[in-house]
Amino acid sequence: VVLFDEADAMFAKRGEVKGSNDRHANMQSGYLLQRLEGFNGFAVLTTNLRANIDSAFTRRFDEVVHFETPGPDVRALLWRSILGDSAPKDLPVDALAQVYDLAGGSIRACIESAAFAAASAGRPVTVGDLLMGIETEYDKLGRLFKRVPV
Structure with missing residues (x-):
């Protein structure tokens, strides 16, 4: 292989x-x-x-497998799974998953950005850190970010 x-x-x-x-x-x-x-x-x-x-x-491939961007339910599971115990208690995971259309790798990158920001400030991850991470990821993807109250 x-x-x-x-x-x-x-x-x-x-x-x-x-x-x-x-x-x-x-x-x-x-x-x-x-x-x-x-x-x-x-x-x-x-x-x-x-x-x-x-x-x-x-033309030489036997199979081509296309993976769609996950829907809101799967995105919510990804947010919860990747955040684990570090999730802020007031985190509106379902709202984030509904509003921000991101694939799993991008969700991970958002969480990593948020974790670095929180660690450098010496505090736990906040919803604001996660929104900053989402904004950073949208910028990397060349997409327009609109902050929506969650």
Whole structure:
């Protein structure tokens, strides 16, 4: 079994050759295609940017599994699970999960940002810390953050 995490970087779409770097990247893709064809094992590719993978690779996949962004119920479970015992007593988990559409990795990143902020201030995590973490994550995702009372 071979795992290619963030596969969009290695299996990227080939492009027009404008310089030696483009030519090298296209040659690398061709080489990978040949190696993948002759590979007798099980290859798993993971990506958040499936559209960036060259279609020549996707034609060779036996299966493509797409994971939808979790709904509010699953997001609430993720918030509770990741926060564990460090959850503020007044945390409106269901409201956060309903209002802020985030995947599991982003929820984890929000909680980590909140935990670092609280630790640097020498206090427990607050709802304000979590909202700051959500705002930071929305910014990283290039999404507009609107603070909603929760």
